[in-house]
Amino acid sequence: xxxKAEGFAKRQEDTGWGKAFxxxxxxxxxxxxxxxRSLTPMFYVFTGNIVLGFCFGVIYTLINPNLVEKNLENxxxxxxxxxxPLLAKKGIDQARKDAKSRLELN
Numbered sequence: 001x002x003x004k005a006e007g008f009a010k011r012q013e014d015t016g017w018g019k020a021f022x023x024x025x026x027x028x029x030x031x032x033x034x035x036x037r038s039l040t041p042m043f044y045v046f047t048g049n050i051v052l053g054f055c056f057g058v059i060y061t062l063i064n065p066n067l068v069e070k071n072l073e074n075x076x077x078x079x080x081x082x083x084x085p086l087l088a089k090k091g092i093d094q095a096r097k098d099a100k101s102r103l104e105l106n
Contacts, residue, residue, distance in 0.1 A: 007037030008099035011092075020089035024081065029088075036095065044091030049080055 014036070022028045029042040053076055060075070061067055 004037055005103075007035065008103050011036050011038060011096050011099040012103075014092050014096060017085065017089060019092060020085040023084055023088035038095040038099075040095040040098070041088045041091030044094070045084055045087045048087040048090075049083060052079060052083055 019032065020041075023032070023041065023045060029045065033039050033042055056076060056079055057072065060072055
């Protein structure tokens with residue numbers, strides 16, 4: 001198990017987009033959360049995709065009342081694939097800021 005200090009230090013190494021795109025791999029968020037001791041990226045991805053999916057569904061049905069569910073599902077999947085790395089990167093950046101402030105306090 002990773003200690004808090006090790007997790008905080010590992011978060012400081014996550015500066016690029018590689019870890020954000022890895023969140024597309026199934027269950028990678030669990031590995032990331034354990035090794036970095038952070039649930040922030042997972043929280044950002046889950047809540048962000050739920051909000052985006054709900055908003056997309058509402059807007060899609062308002063624009064096209066004769067919707068075909070298959071088209072809605074396919075478009076929602078594409079939006080999910082595009083938004084996941086973006087939301088994960090935002091969560092990783094937030095977790096890095098939090099870890100940096102905690103490391104400075106110690």
